[in-house]
Amino acid sequence: MTVKLFDNSSILEFDATVVSCEKNKKEYDIILDKSAFFPEGGGQPGDSGYIENARISDTKEIKTDEGLVVLHKSDKPIEVGSNVHCRIDEETRLRRMQNHSGEHLLTGIIHGKYGYTNVGFHIGSADTTLDLDGTPTDQQLAECEFIANKAISEDKSITITYPDSETLKNLDYRSKLDLTENVRIVTIDGYDVCACCAPHVSSTGKIGMVKVISHESYKGGTRIHMLCGLDALDDYNKKLANVKAISSALSAKPEKIADAVAKLQEEVANLRKFANEINQQKANEIIESLKKEGEFKNKCVFANSLDRKQLTDIANAGAELAGGIFAIVCGEGENYNYVISSKSVNLRDKSKEINSALGGKGGGSNTMIQGSFNASRQAISSFLENFGG
Ligand SMILES: [Zn+2]
CATH class of the missing domain: 2.40.30.130 (Elongation Factor Tu (Ef-tu); domain 3)
Structure with missing residues (x-):
C-alpha cells in the first residue's frame, strides 16, 4: 500500500x-x-x-x-x-488544479442558485467539460461565471477535511456518497462543499479565472466547456491573435470585426448577384445566336463560368437545332464541365464512349448528360463536332 x-x-x-x-x-x-x-x-x-x-x-x-x-x-x-x-511537473499540476477547483467553484454556485447537479467532469487536453443534469440559460451561466470570478478576487480558502461519520451525516455536500467514513471533503469557504479525491489549489485566488467557453445540449442536460487560470490565459491569447489577424485583414478595429465581416458578406452577395446577371445575359446571347445560325449536325460551344441552370437552358435550346449532339462546355486549361444534349442520339448509351475519349466523368438521361472532361479545348471540340462520323 x-x-x-x-x-x-x-x-x-x-x-x-x-x-x-x-x-x-x-x-x-x-x-x-x-x-x-x-x-x-x-x-x-x-x-x-x-x-x-x-x-x-x-x-x-x-x-x-x-x-x-x-x-x-x-x-x-x-x-x-x-x-x-x-x-x-509543477505547471501541469497547477493548470489541472486550477481547472478542477474552478469547476467545483462554478458548479457550487450553479447548484446553490439553480439546483442543477454536476453529473460528469473531465479535464481534457483541449478544455475542461462539466455536465449538468439541467439546462441553465445563457444569462444564468453568465451570472454564475461572474460570481465565480468575484469569489476568486475574494481569495477564499479551499480546505480538505475527513469528517467523522456523525459530522458527515449532518453535512450538506455535493457528490454525496454511500460511504460513512474516510470521505474526503473539499470546502470552498462560503461557496461549495463537495466530496472529491483530487488535489486542489489552497485558495480561490490561485484559480486565477473561471471562463465558460461554450455550452451545448448533452444527454438531456448541458455540457459546459470551460477553462480556468493559465489555460484561460492561453485561450485568450490564441483568440486575441485571431482577432488581430482578422482586424488587420479587414482594416477594422478589433471590436468592430463582426460588423466588418457582415459588411463583407453583403458585398460578396451583391457581387455574386451582379456576376450572375452578366452570366445570364451571356447565356441569353448564346441561345439567340444558336437560333440565328439555325440547324446543324453536331456543335460544341465554349463559355465561361455559367451556372448549372444556364448551361441546361443553353443545352435545351441546342438540342432543338441538333441533328446529332449539342455540347456546351465551361472551363479552362484541361479542366472543363460539360452539358451535352440530343433529341436523336441516346446519350445514356454513349456517355461511356464520350467520357473515355475525353478523360471525363459523368452521366445523365437519354437526352442530356453532364459531367467533367480532362482534355484540351481543341480535343474536346474536334471529338464532339465530329461525333458519330
Ligand atoms: Zn472534484
Whole structure:
C-alpha cells in the first residue's frame, strides 16, 4: 500500500524508496513506499514528472489485497530498494488544479442558485467539460461565471477535511456518497462543499479565472466547456491573435470585426448577384445566336463560368437545332464541365464512349448528360463536332 502524500497538494518534490519495478509493455510500473503523484481520479488525469532522471508519463491507482497502490509509468527501470528523489511537473499540476477547483467553484454556485447537479467532469487536453443534469440559460451561466470570478478576487480558502461519520451525516455536500467514513471533503469557504479525491489549489485566488467557453445540449442536460487560470490565459491569447489577424485583414478595429465581416458578406452577395446577371445575359446571347445560325449536325460551344441552370437552358435550346449532339462546355486549361444534349442520339448509351475519349466523368438521361472532361479545348471540340462520323 502506498502512503498518499498527494492529499497535500503543496508537496511537489519528495524522497521515497522504490518498492517494486516491473516491465509493462514499453514502460516500467514503479511502486514507491509513498507518493505525492496524484493517480488519475475524479475527472483529473494522473500526474507526470520525474523519479530521479526517469520520466514519469502518468500515474494510476490499482487495488491490491494490501490496499490501494500507486503505479508510476516510467520510461526507465529503477533499482528496487533505492532511495529516490521525485519531482512532479509543477505547471501541469497547477493548470489541472486550477481547472478542477474552478469547476467545483462554478458548479457550487450553479447548484446553490439553480439546483442543477454536476453529473460528469473531465479535464481534457483541449478544455475542461462539466455536465449538468439541467439546462441553465445563457444569462444564468453568465451570472454564475461572474460570481465565480468575484469569489476568486475574494481569495477564499479551499480546505480538505475527513469528517467523522456523525459530522458527515449532518453535512450538506455535493457528490454525496454511500460511504460513512474516510470521505474526503473539499470546502470552498462560503461557496461549495463537495466530496472529491483530487488535489486542489489552497485558495480561490490561485484559480486565477473561471471562463465558460461554450455550452451545448448533452444527454438531456448541458455540457459546459470551460477553462480556468493559465489555460484561460492561453485561450485568450490564441483568440486575441485571431482577432488581430482578422482586424488587420479587414482594416477594422478589433471590436468592430463582426460588423466588418457582415459588411463583407453583403458585398460578396451583391457581387455574386451582379456576376450572375452578366452570366445570364451571356447565356441569353448564346441561345439567340444558336437560333440565328439555325440547324446543324453536331456543335460544341465554349463559355465561361455559367451556372448549372444556364448551361441546361443553353443545352435545351441546342438540342432543338441538333441533328446529332449539342455540347456546351465551361472551363479552362484541361479542366472543363460539360452539358451535352440530343433529341436523336441516346446519350445514356454513349456517355461511356464520350467520357473515355475525353478523360471525363459523368452521366445523365437519354437526352442530356453532364459531367467533367480532362482534355484540351481543341480535343474536346474536334471529338464532339465530329461525333458519330
Ligand atoms: Zn472534484
